[in-house]
Amino acid sequence: MGQALRLTLMYLRAYLRDRTAVFFSLVVPLMLLLIFGSLNLGAFGQVSLAIDDQANTTASQSFVAALEKIDTLAVKHLSADAALAELKRTELDMLLVIPKDFAIAPTRAGQPVPTLTMYGNDARPQQVSVGGSIVNEVITRLSFAVNQTAPVVNLKQEDVQGVRLRYVDFLVPGILGVNVMQLAIFSVAFALVVDKRRGVLRRIMATPLKPITFLVAQVVTRLIMATLQVLIMLAVAVFLFDVHPLGGILPLLLVSLFGAVLFLTIGFALAGWAETENQVPAIAQLITLPQFFFSGVFFSKEAAPAFIRPVTNLLPLTFLNDALREISVQGATLWDVRGQLLGLLVWTAIGLLLAVRFFRFDRF
């Protein structure tokens, strides 16, 4: 035990001296977080608008048709109740209810003006304000077309409180997951293939050191680096981007380290399989790149084409990111994400089998 610990400390000191390794384990992840965190992607795109057309008259239909022609709006038809539920889950930006008495006609004295009700998700203020002005603009134009007068309908706005999910809130768990994956796979695969090819491993195996002690030192060194990486990124997320991981820091760290162990097994398998360090980037990219895009790092995993989603939903990083995101955004506990943890466990078992199969000390 003491030997493993001292070996770990020696390797950790060497790791921290390696500028390239430190750059890729700590600086690059931070850059990714800073760049994507400040881009605020997804803050604006289309405004999703549900319409409940209770009038269903020629007038209301032409009004809806006019709204549907506007590119910025993604219009769908929903009952007010269903749409309000979606609004609360921030799956929708706005709801427009067209009353039964809707008409675009000159006002007559004594008659009430039809009132449109528009619900906006207050978690998406920009979308609501843009959507609101568009709807207003359409009403004004229709009114002029019909009456050459000012609007004849009222637009009443109400706020609905949705989950305040900013892009950076969505991004942080994904960034944690992807960087843990990169660190675990690349740091092990590169370093150990180089050590294997240059005869370092063989030299160490000529001493009485037990292979398991060597492996423990290598793994623990990377887990310490992963811990550092996760804590630094969470610190930046909390203090710079005002992200509040609802489920707490500790569960996020534990799940990240679980993910790191999984990807380390893949790193070892790769280091054992590859003959030279030139083969590592190709295979490592082949493994990591699909997960980079399809496992919900920078955008929702639902962005993957539907036909490959059954596969992408089973990728190791998808399980990791889903677990991290549920903990961070929805305040889930470790027990709540047991399904994802089970997925990680299955992948770890597969990785371990591959590592044992390919990373053979007697072949070095």
Add this chain to the structure above:
Amino acid sequence: MTAIVSVRELQKHYGDIHAVRGISFEVLQGEIFGLLGPNGAGKTTTVEILEGLRKADGGVAIVDGIDVSKEPAKAKERVGVQLQQSAFPENFTAKETVELFALCYGVTVDAMALLKEVDLADKAGQRQEKLSGGQRQRLSIATALVNKPRVLFLDEPTTGLDPQARRNLWELVRGIRQSGTTVFLTTHYMDEAEVLCDRVAVMDHGEIIAMDPPRTLITALLGRGFTKPMIQQQATLEDVFLDLTGHELRED
């Protein structure tokens, strides 16, 4: 003199290749023993079996009383190893490299004293990957001495070194033998074997074809009527080179 390494009927195959074909020999305690032969003769395979790095297909290899194939870990504790084309982990200083290997043997050493022994005390704080070829070979010998080995295995220790560094290493090897460690080395430099080794075994195609002190082998050859055209020359080009550039060790 008792045998410290004893090899009987050692066999090793790599697929169809019969790399070691039932060789037998003994290395005596306190001698410098050379295993000579062209590339591919089976020298390295033989040494690596003795070091516990490879399993033999047949025969017995005993090092310091331990059957290597039965107790490789125990055998590894008794020997010092310098592998052909081996390297050390990067981002370790020379001193840390020595400490790393001491840790691998589970022993504590005075790393500075060991570095001084191989004339690297002034490089203790330097990253090992920045050392010159000769310095790295000497560091390699320092790491092979951390466990106070009974036998030191050196696999082609002077390949790629300049004449000064080679001579420096020979001195180092002699000093190690002086302190009581048996030295087992492989080389394909005959001048090296001639000046350094007490006894040599010549290996080719997986078999030992001659074994004796270098002088005895030379005398036997001359006795068989061997002659070569002699040009009376009191110096070689290497002597010229060393005269011009000095015996002082160079930094790369």
